[in-house]
Amino acid sequence: MNCLLCNNTIDFKLNIKWILSLEKYKRDNVCKRCREELGKCKIDNACEGCGREQKKLLLCNDCIKWKNNNKILLNNKSIYTYDNLIIKKYFERYKFMGDYYWRKIFNIEFKNFITNNYPSKDWIYIPIPVDEYTMQHRGFNQVEGLIGDLPYSRVLKMKKLKRDKKQSEKSRSERLKTQQPFEYIGDKLQGNYVIIDDVYTTGRTLYYAQELLLKNGASRVCSVTLAR
Numbered sequence: 001m002n003c004l005l006c007n008n009t010i011d012f013k014l015n016i017k018w019i020l021s022l023e024k025y026k027r028d029n030v031c032k033r034c035r036e037e038l039g040k041c042k043i044d045n046a047c048e049g050c051g052r053e054q055k056k057l058l059l060c061n062d063c064i065k066w067k068n069n070n071k072i073l074l075n076n077k078s079i080y081t082y083d084n085l086i087i088k089k090y091f092e093r094y095k096f097m098g099d100y101y102w103r104k105i106f107n108i109e110f111k112n113f114i115t116n117n118y119p120s121k122d123w124i125y126i127p128i129p130v131d132e133y134t135m136q137h138r139g140f141n142q143v144e145g146l147i148g149d150l151p152y153s154r155v156l157k158m159k160k161l162k163r164d165k166k167q168s169e170k171s172r173s174e175r176l177k178t179q180q181p182f183e184y185i186g187d188k189l190q191g192n193y194v195i196i197d198d199v200y201t202t203g204r205t206l207y208y209a210q211e212l213l214l215k216n217g218a219s220r221v222c223s224v225t226l227a228r
């Protein structure tokens with residue numbers, strides 16, 4: 001089998017540990033070297049509000065602004081920094097070229113990360129929806145793809161808006177100015193909710209989702225993204 005990221009053959013040696021753990025063992029679809037490269041992009045110390053990698057402050061300046069705007073911070077957690085070539089290339093291929101198979105690179109890790117930070121006995125998961133245009137053109141919701149078989153609730157829907165630029169083509173200030181993109185389509189909520197997205201950029205989209213969930217009865221709303 002070849003590594004999904006670099007296409008080199010993955011060597012696979014039978015060893016005693018593997019034989020003994022036969023039941024649980026799953027082969028990785030990425031080679032050891034690429035996993036190590038990915039490991040270097042992991043976030044160690046992060047802002048408590050948005051999960052951004054940083055050394056000192058508890059809250060970054062952006063989160064202080066959200067707080068001053070009367071937002072309840074999302075306590076966002078992310079695994080990887082977005083600002084590196086390997087993760088950017090990943091999203092290019094998975095999201096923009098629509099290679100659905102590439103969800104498998106992070107499936108297990110992302111699911112474990114979500115349930116470790118926000119255990120399923122206490123939290124209900126809500127992936128960010130995609131709009132109809134994306135569904136027609138890409139054919140899948142990248143967030144639902146990434147979380148694999150994690151059970152989730154679908155209470156948000158993208159509003160039908162006149163299609164302007166893609167989120168990824170907008171500047172930071174354009175993104176912050178966008179209107180509420182979601183509508184709420186569920187029953188009254190109860191309990192704690194985790195919004196799941198692929199990338200946390202400005203936080204604007206996630207705070208819009210949070211606003212709707214709180215308005216519809218959620219007690220607490222946090223978020224998790226693969227990259228920040």
Ligand SMILES: [Zn+2]
Pocket residue numbers: 003004005006007008030031032033034035
């Ligand atoms: Zn590789």
Ligand SMILES: [Zn+2]
Pocket residue numbers: 047048049050051052059060061062063064
């Ligand atoms: Zn922050």
